[in-house]
Amino acid sequence: MGKRGRAGSLMLAAWILALMAALSGCTWWGDPPVVALRGCFAGELGLLTVRFFAYVTPTSRWDGTIAEIVAYEWDFGDGSSTTTPFGWDVVHEYEEAGDVDVRVTVIDSRGKRGIATLAMEVYEPVFVREWSLTLGFPVRVSGVAESRHDEVLDEVVVRAKFYDTAGIRFTQGEAIILGLEPGEQAYFEVKAEEYSPWIFYADVGIAQFSTTCVLDPFESETRADAACQ
Numbered sequence: 499m500g501k502r503g504r505a506g507s508l509m510l511a512a513w514i515l516a517l518m519a520a521l522s523g524c525t526w527w528g529d530p531p532v533v534a535l536r537g538c539f540a541g542e543l544g545l546l547t548v549r550f551f552a553y554v555t556p557t558s559r560w561d562g563t564i565a566e567i568v569a570y571e572w573d574f575g576d577g578s579s580t581t582t583p584f585g586w587d588v589v590h591e592y593e594e595a596g597d598v599d600v601r602v603t604v605i606d607s608r609g610k611r612g613i614a615t616l617a618m619e620v621y622e623p624v625f626v627r628e629w630s631l632t633l634g635f636p637v638r639v640s641g642v643a644e645s646r647h648d649e650v651l652d653e654v655v656v657r658a659k660f661y662d663t664a665g666i667r668f669t670q671g672e673a674i675i676l677g678l679e680p681g682e683q684a685y686f687e688v689k690a691e692e693y694s695p696w697i698f699y700a701d702v703g704i705a706q707f708s709t710t711c712v713l714d715p716f717e718s719e720t721r722a723d724a725a726c727q
Contacts (some may be wrong), residue, residue: 531612541707625645657705
């Protein structure tokens with residue numbers, strides 16, 4: 499085979515490879531977006547609410563320009579999902595505690611997909627271990643809150659609701675615990691905002707909490723779309 503024949507064969511092979519890559523959505527001149535996923539409890543929004551962050555490193559087109567991210571597809575692992583063009587930071591409230599596998603698929607303007615998954619346990623990071631009601635003036639509740647989170651809870655709000663003999667809520671009160679360490683127990687006292695000699699019952703729980711997210715983008719598993727590997 500002459501030089502022209504070999505050159506023609508190489509061009510044909512290159513054309514076939516390009517066609518196959520185009521049909522599969524993959525090319526050698528660009529990789530899928532690189533994605534990492536992190537989740538943090540968002541206790542100021544709900545006791546089982548998690549804020550997820552998708553860290554994306556875009557890749558280049560064939561001409562060297564950066565491919566734009568056009569969609570984030572979220573699967574929260576509890577049967578619910580959402581798709582948004584600007585979804586690198588999303589909040590999701592779970593209905594119950596348990597283990598979930600969260601997945602985000604990031605799609606760029608070439609149709610290339612980067613995927614990250616995160617296995618995590620959803621639970622209430624702080625709870626009221628014990629409490630007691632003291633009648634008289636002032637009516638108050640005292641007890642102990644305990645953290646089961648692995649990071650410091652910056653602020654914990656304990657709320658008590660006070661009821662009269664008919665079971666109708668009369669008033670409430672709150673106590674704030676600051677800097678609750680992992681595994682730490684803290685005493686609290688909640689006084690009723692209003693006094694009534696008819697208060698006989700109370701209900702006590704965690705109203706909300708806040709914590710500083712330590713955003714480590716390397717805790718999730720990342721991979722490209724299987725069609726592009």
